[in-house]
Every structure is written in structure tokens, then in C-alpha cells.
Amino acid sequence: MANTTTTGDGSPAQAGIPFTIGAQACRYFSNTQTKSNFGSGGVFDIVPLAATGWIRSIEMLFTATFTTSVSAALVSGTTGLDAPWNLIQSVQLSDAQGKPIMQPISGYNLMLVNKWMPSGGVFRGGNYYSSDPRQSSEYALSASGTSGTAVFRLRIDLEVNEDTGYGCIPNLDSNASPQLKVLFNQYSNVFTGGTPSAATISMRTTTHFWSPAAGNSQQPVLRVPPGAGDYLQTRYETGTLSASTENVYNVQSKGGYIKGALIVSRNAGTRVAFTAGANVGTILDNQPIDDGVPLEEILADVKRFTGYTGSDAGVTGTPYTPLSAGTVAGADVGVIPVLYYSRGPYNDGWLNTLVGSSLQHKLTPGASATGLEVITQLVQPHDFSAFFARS
Numbered sequence: 001m002a003n004t005t006t007t008g009d010g011s012p013a014q015a016g017i018p019f020t021i022g023a024q025a026c027r028y029f030s031n032t033q034t035k036s037n038f039g040s041g042g043v044f045d046i047v048p049l050a051a052t053g054w055i056r057s058i059e060m061l062f063t064a065t066f067t068t069s070v071s072a073a074l075v076s077g078t079t080g081l082d083a084p085w086n087l088i089q090s091v092q093l094s095d096a097q098g099k100p101i102m103q104p105i106s107g108y109n110l111m112l113v114n115k116w117m118p119s120g121g122v123f124r125g126g127n128y129y130s131s132d133p134r135q136s137s138e139y140a141l142s143a144s145g146t147s148g149t150a151v152f153r154l155r156i157d158l159e160v161n162e163d164t165g166y167g168c169i170p171n172l173d174s175n176a177s178p179q180l181k182v183l184f185n186q187y188s189n190v191f192t193g194g195t196p197s198a199a200t201i202s203m204r205t206t207t208h209f210w211s212p213a214a215g216n217s218q219q220p221v222l223r224v225p226p227g228a229g230d231y232l233q234t235r236y237e238t239g240t241l242s243a244s245t246e247n248v249y250n251v252q253s254k255g256g257y258i259k260g261a262l263i264v265s266r267n268a269g270t271r272v273a274f275t276a277g278a279n280v281g282t283i284l285d286n287q288p289i290d291d292g293v294p295l296e297e298i299l300a301d302v303k304r305f306t307g308y309t310g311s312d313a314g315v316t317g318t319p320y321t322p323l324s325a326g327t328v329a330g331a332d333v334g335v336i337p338v339l340y341y342s343r344g345p346y347n348d349g350w351l352n353t354l355v356g357s358s359l360q361h362k363l364t365p366g367a368s369a370t371g372l373e374v375i376t377q378l379v380q381p382h383d384f385s386a387f388f389a390r391s
Contacts (some may be wrong), residue, residue, distance in 0.1 A: 009107040016220035019165050022213035028052050030205035032179075037064070038199040039185050041089060047205050054168035054210040054225060056159040057119070058180060061138070061204040062088065062107075062174040066148035066187050068194035074143045075192050081271055081333065082108040083190045084141050084150035087201060089183040093156055096176035101169065102156055102234040104181075109236070109375050110154050112262045114305065115378055116337040118234060119157030119167075132308060133297030134138075141190075148191040156180075160232050160347070160379060163391045165210055165225030165377070167232050172212065180205065232259070232379055239372040244275060246364045248283075253376035255355035257347065257387065263336040265365045271334035271367035280336060281362030284353065291362070298336065305342045334369070347387055350379075 016022070033044050049055065064087055066072060074080055088107025094100050105113075111133050118131040133139060133153055140151040160167030187199035213221045235253035251261070265272050274280075274363070280298045281291040302308075314346055338361075343349030353359055365372070380388040 001190075009317065019213060019222040019225045020163065020210065022221035022223075023053065023210040023317070024139045024163070025056075026052065026209055026211050028209065030206045033204060034200055034202040035184065036199065037087070037201045038196070039186075041183065041185040044182045044184065044203050047182075048177045049171055049180065049207050051171055051174040051177055052207060052209045053212050054165060055171050055178065056157075056162075056165075056168050056208040056210060058093070058156040058158075058335075059153060059206045059208065060091070060155075060182065061153045061206075062151070062201060063070075063204075064148075064150040064190070064201040065186065065199065066143065066191035066196065067198040068146055068148075068191075068196045070146055070195075071193040072143040072148045072191060073193040074141065075149070075188070075190055080190070082106075084152055085111045085154075086189045087150060087185055087187075088154070089185045090181075091154065091156070092181045093178060094181070094382065095169070095178050096173070101178065101231060103236045105234065105236045105375055107154060109262070109264070110156075111152075112332065112335060112337075113234065113262070113377070114155050114157075115308070115332075115377060116262060116302070116339065117260050117341070119159060119377075143191055143193070146194070150190055156234075158232055160230075161389065161391075164386065164389055166227045166386050166389065167230060168210060168225050169231050170224075170228065171207075171209065172321050189214045206318055225386075226389060227381065227383035230270055230379055230381050230383060230387065232252070232377055235376045235378070237374050237376075238346060239374070241265075241363065241372050242367050242372055243369050244367050246278065246362055249361045249363060249372060249374075251359040251361065253378065254353040254357050254359050256378040256380035257350040257352055259341045259350055259377040259379070260337065260339045261361075261377075262373075262375040263333040263338065263361060263363065264375075265363075265369045266371040266373065267368045268371070271332075272337060272366045273333050274369075275364040275366050278364030279362060280364075281360075282338060282361075283360040283362070284351065285358050289351070293322065295336070295364075298338075299330055302337050302339060305339065334366070336363070346390060355379075 085108035090104040092104040093102040115132040241247040282289040340351040
């Protein structure tokens with residue numbers, strides 16, 4: 001059936017075969033880099049993404065190796081809580097003009113985004129099952145004898161609707177391609193023991209994209225996805241809170257439809273659990289969205305929606321063991337996922353905010369926790385028909 005859409009500037013586009021039928025879903029190997037992270041951290045060479053079409057997502061497979069004299073081990077305690085993701089200091093995606101599509105966030109925070117806010121599917125009333133990178137068949141983290149290994153995959157998801165291609169970003173000009181910048185940390189964030197002699201980390205990058213739509217002699221083909229020019233932004237901010245007391249935090253990342261936010265509690269860089277039994281609230285322009293809701297109830301809803309029921313390694317020392325009685329019913333220590341997208345079908349549940357809106361979270365950090373990180377994903381739609389499309 002022929003359909004119509006609008007272009008990025010809101011003008012009518014020609015009717016034709018839908019973009020995702022006329023185009024082809026492809027993936028393209030970008031490059032593999034290997035760097036030493038023995039003496040210090042560093043930066044991978046900036047990856048210019050070859051002009052291929054409309055970018056849907058970018059995948060990065062990391063492999064880290066460690067060599068020592070004897071008794072290689074994983075870093076334990078609070079430092080090792082974010083391993084192996086803390087081998088990645090930051091990941092940033094910018095357009096050709098240097099404007100951030102995804103602001104720099106840590107490897108651990110990107111893992112949380114992958115886990116709790118998977119992108120691309122259209123929620124129609126069922127579950128978004130967990131896409132936890134730790135459940136991947138590729139994931140590995142071990143150390144014994146004279147060596148250690150860490151293997152993990154991270155994704156930058158851009159596509160909001162895989163049925164229509166909405167949210168993909170154009171990459172059609174080889175002289176103006178988006179750029180990926182990744183910084184890495186020293187091996188000592190994850191491995192220890194013996195007398196170390198070598199450590200390396202590699203990154204293999206793959207781009208998933210829609211190829212330019214092919215022509216059709218019988219009927220026109222839509223050459224761009226609906227709402228071309230709209231995209232999913234990932235924003236990052238930090239704040240300071242008072243430990244063991246209820247705080248009202250004013251969110252800075254707003255001015256669009258918010259898919260969700262990930263709130264991380266820390267003390268001097270270490271994740272610290274939120275206070276058990278404390279209330280969690282979200283208030284928009286003085287109107288409560290959630291208020292007086294215990295932390296455990298918030299997290300129970302999140303787990304029921306995503307299908308993720310395991311515990312964080314920081315709770316028991318072993319990932320995915322059942323939660324024990326008396327343990328805060330959370331999946332990641334010191335993390336509260338606020339999933340607006342789970343509150344309605346399609347994009348109906350996304351939270352509508354203005355630049356001047358007052359968006360606040362009520363939170364009670366645990367003892368000694370005074371630092372806060374907030375990772376927010378939002379879209380600033382220009383084409384509302386594409387954003388709210390029922391497909």
C-alpha cells in the first residue's frame with residue numbers, strides 16, 4: 001500500500017513504497033584497533049563512519065588482555081563493581097560539524113543504556129525483554145594463572161522505530177560523516193596480581209544502516225525515512241546530593257520527549273545503593289508523576305516490564321543469583337531506571353517536556369553517597385506524525 005510522509009523540514013513527501021521496504025538493512029565493518037593500556041589509558045583513533053546510508057546503530061566489540069608473572073586476578077571490592085565496563089572511560093558520537101549526537105558517557109553508563117533502554121522496537125503492550133550485554137554469549141571476564149581476559153559488546157542505538165526507520169541519522173556524504181570517539185582506561189581498573197608485563201585493548205566497530213532506497217519502475221520509493229532529521233539524543237549530567245536524606249534534584253536534560261532516564265548514585269566514583277524503603281518521585285511542572293512510591297515498587301515494575309530478574313554482581317558477588325530476603329529489590333546497585341517509554345504503547349508514554357519545564361526527581365541516596373549521574377534519552381520531534389506513528 002502506498003503511503004505518505006513528510007521530509008525533515010515538514011514539507012510533504014511524495015507517496016510511495018515505505019522507506020524500510022525500498023531500502024535494505026545492512027551492516028558495514030568499520031575497523032579494528034588495538035592499543036596498549038599497560039602504562040596508562042588512552043584514546044582509540046577517531047572512527048569516521050563510511051558513507052553508507054542511514055545509520056541505525058553502531059556496535060563496538062571490546063577485547064582486553066592482561067599478562068602477569070603469576071596469580072592474575074580480577075580487581076575486587078567497590079573498584080571492581082563496574083568491571084569490565086570501566087575499561088572504557090567515555091564514548092562519544094558527533095555529527096560532521098562536531099555537534100554531539102551522544103554526549104560522552106562511560107562504558108558502564110552505556111551498558112546501562114543498552115540494558116534498560118533498548119532502542120529500535122515499537123512497544124505495543126508487550127515486554128521489552130532485557131538486552132543486558134552481560135547476558136551475551138560473547139561476554140567473558142576472567143583471570144587466573146598468568147593472564148586475564150575481558151570481552152564485551154556495547155551499542156549506540158539511534159533508530160527509534162525499526163518499522164519505519166524513524167530516528168536514523170543520514171550518512172550519505174563521505175566528506176561529512178559522523179565520528180566516533182572512544183577513550184579507554186588502564187588495565188588496573190579490572191586486573192591485578194603478580195608482576196604485570198603487558199596489557200592491550202582492542203575495539204572492533206560495525207555500523208548498522210539502511211542503504212539508500214532503490215528506485216522502482218512501477219511505483220515511487222520513499223528515499224528518506226519518516227521524520228528525517230529527528231534523532232535520539234543521549235545526554236549526561238552530574239549533581240551533588242546529601243546522603244541518607246531525601247533530596248529534590250532538578251534535571252537539566254529536557255526540552256523534548258524523554259524516553260527514559262538512568263539515575264546512578266555514587267561516592268567518590270563508587271556506586272552506592274539507594275536507601276532501602278525510601279520513596280522515589282518524579283515531578284513535572286509541580287505535578288507529581290510518581291510520588292510516595294517506595295524504591296522497591298519502582299524497581300519491581302522495571303523488572304516486570306523488562307523481564308530482567310537477576311541481581312547485580314555488587315549485591316552477592318555473583319551475577320544473576322536470586323535476590324535474598326532483605327536485599328533491596330534492585331538489579332544494579334545504586335541505579336534507578338526511570339522508563340517513561342514503558343508507560344504506554346508506541347511512543348505515547350514518553351514524557352513531554354519543554355526547555356523551560358521544571359523536571360525534578362525525589363531521591364534518597366545511601367550512606368556516604370553524595371554524587372549523582374543522570375543519563376537521559378530524548379527526541380526533539382519536528383515531524384510529530386512520524387514520532388507518534390502507529391506502526
